[in-house]
Amino acid sequence: MSKLIPSVGKLLGGVTTTTKVAPIAVITNAKYSTKNEATFETKPYKLHKLEKGPATSATLTSEDALSMYEKLAVIRRIETASGNLYKEKSVRGFCHLYSGQEAVAVGMHSAMRDIDSLITAYRCHGWTYLMGVSVLGVLSELTGRRTGCSRGKGGSMHLYAKNFYGGNGIVGAQVPLGAGIAFAHKYRNDGGVCFALYGDGAANQGQIFEAYNMAKLWNLPCIFVCENNGYGMGTSVERSSASTDYYSRGDYIPGLWVDGMDVVTTREATRFAIDYCTSGKGPLVIEMETYRYSGHSMSDPGTSYRTRDEVQAVRQTRDPITSFKEKILSNGLATADQLKEIDTKIRKEVDEATKIAKSEPEVGPEELAGDIYYKNLEPFIRGVHPNSPLQHIETAARN
16 A cells, blocks of 8 residues: 655646645555444434434444544644744734634535535635645635635635635625525536535524525525534624524424534534435535634634633543544554554645745736636726726636
């Protein structure tokens, strides 16, 4: 068995292409486990207008276990690097970290198919990596460099990849967009579903319920996922919502509550949701109960509305990475040496990407009018002065 190549984005003419994420170290030189697979009980689910829920047990192969562990660890490391870059003032504007919520993304992505789409809010760095952007492509975008996945012109809240529609900064606005993407899947009859993710802080937005209504009227293959991390900015769910059962908020749309801190459970819930939607039953609402370790954004210390003891208790008892690590070690799907080697390679790649993300140049002023339209029919774009139009150029690689 040979090592898999580290996931470093290809640079073609200065443009970062987004390809399917390549594992950093799924296969290692470390001492191997002799056990090929193990079966785990999933965490209990809560159902709304469903006769049956996801599987109550799941089989995990050794390869799957190592791959999932790696992805969890990469996202945690990316977010640590992102936080440090922000503190160094290399990241300007807003920056929202995903640390603590990794099991939601990794579990969901493990069940998703190539045809499926996803759209989320501004806590999107980890999802961008999972959907095919290299570590460098993510971190360079945060620092505004040309090697970023949006050429450094989008920043933390505007990252994109194939079948990944952001990274959206307006609270809740991505949900009706997700319903529209699901409509496209149905219109094309391609068998895909769209996952529209939002937080508990956005769950009371009127546009979300409008999206529910249209999705059910047309039986769209849309899976609405509420990532309930307990706090919308600095307001707890108990203070913001008359009903905190977000999985039942769809009313006439069936719903599912999931322990979002367990990566195997989130994977099985996603498999169930895909099967449900692709069978023609229409949309589904999922509540992933999770937790964020950092504040709402980097400008929020996260301690004025909750105690440090609360955060520490979650880290010690429910952390998605350490709990999964203990699970696969105790069941013989991995060895400590294998996981240590994976951690070392992840640290090296993220550290190298961080250096490049701070040293690469920004795009030039000629890109002010770049990539505004796809297949632009007019050669010029209106500038700040009507008599000084800008030349439209295309810089992004097209799939």
